[in-house]
Amino acid sequence: MSLKASELVLNRDGSIYHLGLLPEDLAQTIIVVGDPGRVSKISRHFDKIEVKKNKREFFTHTGYFRGKRITVMSTGMGTDNIDIAFTELDALANIDLKGKAIKENPVSLDIIRIGTTGSIRENIPVGSFITSEWAIGFDGLMHYYKSDSFLNTEIAEAFVEQTGWSSLKAMPYVVKGDENLIEKFSSDSTIKGFTGTNVGFYGPQGRVLRAQIPDAEMNDKIGAFNYKGHEITNLEMETSGIYGLSKLLGHRSVSMNVVLANRLTGEFAEDTSKPVDDLIRYSLERIAK
Ligand SMILES: O=P(O)(O)O[C@H]1O[C@H](CO)[C@@H](O)[C@H]1O
Numbered sequence: 289m290s291l292k293a294s295e296l297v298l299n300r301d302g303s304i305y306h307l308g309l310l311p312e313d314l315a316q317t318i319i320v321v322g323d324p325g326r327v328s329k330i331s332r333h334f335d336k337i338e339v340k341k342n343k344r345e346f347f348t349h350t351g352y353f354r355g356k357r358i359t360v361m362s363t364g365m366g367t368d369n370i371d372i373a374f375t376e377l378d379a380l381a382n383i384d385l386k387g388k389a390i391k392e393n394p395v396s397l398d399i400i401r402i403g404t405t406g407s408i409r410e411n412i413p414v415g416s417f418i419t420s421e422w423a424i425g426f427d428g429l430m431h432y433y434k435s436d437s438f439l440n441t442e443i444a445e446a447f448v449e450q451t452g453w454s455s456l457k458a459m460p461y462v463v464k465g466d467e468n469l470i471e472k473f474s475s476d477s478t479i480k481g482f483t484g485t486n487v488g489f490y491g492p493q494g495r496v497l498r499a500q501i502p503d504a505e506m507n508d509k510i511g512a513f514n515y516k517g518h519e520i521t522n523l524e525m526e527t528s529g530i531y532g533l534s535k536l537l538g539h540r541s542v543s544m545n546v547v548l549a550n551r552l553t554g555e556f557a558e559d560t561s562k563p564v565d566d567l568i569r570y571s572l573e574r575i576a577k
Pocket residue numbers: 321322323364365366402403404405489524525526
């Protein structure tokens with residue numbers, strides 16, 4: 289069956305609509321980052337760069353690191369962007385764009401997020417590396433897809449009960465990363481975490497500047513949540529969408545985040561570039577291993 293032009297949207301040069309990429313621009317190992325400025329901070333470690341493209345907030349470099357072909361792409365912030373980025377990455381790998389047909393034998397991509405986050409635990413200081421074992425999405429994205437088979441409803445329901453989660457917000461969903469990649473990216477230098485993915489940086493993460501929030505205790509309640517030993521470690525804005533869409537589309541993903549904020553001590557990294565560079569170097573070493 290041929291996909292309609294309104295569903296599989298292509299640019300005049302045949303590239304996929306938002307990412308502006310052609311299938312040959314993509315490697316099977318993909319690093320995703322929120323910040324477009326982080327793309328060149330990663331690709332400067334490559335031996336050779338063969339593709340440099342940009343459309344909107346999506347900056348893409350594909351090249352070789354120690355002989356391995358890698359794509360690094362910025363997604364921008366939030367799971368609404370992840371929905372677009374991951375659907376289009378998957379289309380580049382698994383849809384024949386010229387024939388507008390889904391390929392018979394799907395390819396599985398390895399996708400690694402190198403991101404930044406805020407810790408909600410006193411014992412996870414600024415500069416720590418968190419490998420997200422689990423994610424809890426407060427964004428609702430997975431409820432728009434057939435996701436029942438891989439979401440953990442037991443943990444999500446316990447979370448709603450323990451925190452008194454308002455029914456005005458989306459039902460949280462809980463999803464795991466890829467176990468093999470989690471092990472590959474874990475070491476004595478990392479902490480295995482349960483990452484909360486929020487719809488924003490301020491109110492949704494309990495930050496108050498001038499705008500007030502309905503429950504000033506919500507971050508404490510998220511921190512106090514414990515279900516059979518599962519405790520939430522950190523807050524950011526993409527991991528639940530990355531894990532959910534990867535499970536849905538048959539890709540393997542892991543989310544690595546460096547802690548820039550500690551919400552309990554009130555600290556924020558004075559120099560953000562060093563911890564981010566440290567996580568980049570660590571993650572590239574693990575990819576090459
Ligand atoms: O540094 P990145 O990868 O963008 O990740 C984090 O930083 C942004 C907020 O400052 C959000 O995207 C959050 O998830």
